[in-house]
Amino acid sequence: MKAARIHRHGPPESLVFEEVPSQVPGKGEVLVSVHASAVNFPDTLIIENKYQFKPELPFSPGGEVAGTIKAVGEGVTGFAAGDRVIAVCGWGGYAEEVLTTVDKLVRLPEGIDMEAAAALVITYGTSHYALKDRAAIQPGETLLVLGAAGGTGISAIELGKLMGARVIAAASTDEKLALCRASGADETINYATEDLRERVKALTGGRGVDVVYDPVGGHYAEPALRSMAWRGRYLVIGFTAGEIPKLPLNLVLLKGCSIVGVFYGGFSKAEPARYDAFMQELVGWLADGSLRPTITARYPLERAAEALRVVADRRATGKIMLTTSLGRGD
Structure with missing residues (x-):
């Protein structure tokens, strides 16, 4: 089988597309034939050895895929060859096959598009x-x-609307904001040309916002915190800007607000039953059409380095997907 692998830590251009032996599942393991693999920001970190998980070289990045089970190992129950699944594998997904364990699988009902399914877990699950x-909320x-x-921002817009919130979307270009409006945002702010704090004040009549969803960090964090309403919740998702902000805690005191960490991977391990219930709700929304992941670009697996470069340069909007020959029907 073919895979895009990293032999030495480095930028996306370090990926090598090569033939590797097909694996045989061991006890408790499952081999999944990949139809589609999502490209996510953590993939840019793991290949440079900057992520909290550090797989042994060589390896394929790619934390979530959708496909069909090819083979199951000893002791596996509840899943069989041919079953449609999402695999939340952590890494290994930029390949035609991925070996994982049963606890990383989510059953995928018939009728759900594989690409939409592969886009579901990391971004929509986090949001x-x-x-x-x-x-x-x-x-x-x-x-x-x-x-x-x-990817995470669009998922937060869609889920925020699904949960009944009024959503204000902030991004750096009018083109990006048009996508946000198409995804359901009620109001938008171009923080490259507008003052974030003043615009929030105008849009909320001076009250501020109840929840801030921040996957960016950097210098927008403090004005967003200053824009909180009383008893607001500031969600720390990540730091795609590269800078971890240092926030003045007197603002938290004066606003009676909370700064709340969001570590989805930790949640899945610490509260597996609740994680599973949350995942079933997400899959249900995908099945009934309440959620429609916004896939803006598709690359064949052999162009994984190009796709990852777009994400690394923060040029991605919505979700970028890698497709295998199986997923394309070649």
Whole structure:
């Protein structure tokens, strides 16, 4: 089988597309034939050895795929060859096959598009957990999404609307903001040309926002915190800007607000039963059409380095997908 692998840590151009032996599942393992693999920001970190998980070289990046089970190992129950699944594998997904364990699988009902399924877990799962659990967002509350045109940002817009929130999307270009509006945002802010804090004040009548969803970090964090309403919740998702902000805690005191960490991977391990319930709700929304992941670009697996470069340069909007020959029907 073919895979895009990293032999030495480095930028996306370090990926090598090569033939590798097909693996045989061991005890408790499952071999999945990949139809589609999502490209996510953590993939840019793991190949440079900057992520919290550090797989042994050589390896393929790619934390979530959708496909069909090719083979199961000893002791595997509840899944069989031919089953349609999402695999939340952590890495290994930029390949025609990925070996994983049963606890990383989500059953995929018939009729759900494989690409949409592969786009579901990391971005939508993170945003679902962030908004429902960590923020406990309520209908009628106002949600500010930073970096709103990226994969996580779009998922936060869609889920925020699904949960009844008024959504303000902030991004750096009018083109990106058009995508945010198409995804359901009620209001938009171009923080390259507008003052974020003043614009939030105008859009909320001076009250501020109830929830901030921040996957960006950097210098927009403090003005977003200053834009919080009383009892607001500031969700720390990640730091795609590269800079971890140092926030003045007197603002937290004066606003009676909370800064809340969102670590979806930690949640899946610490609360597996709840994680599974959340995942089933997401899959249900995908099945009934309540969620429609915004896939803006598709690359064949052999062009994985190009796709990853777009994400590394922060040029991606929505979700970028890698497709295998199986997924394309070649």
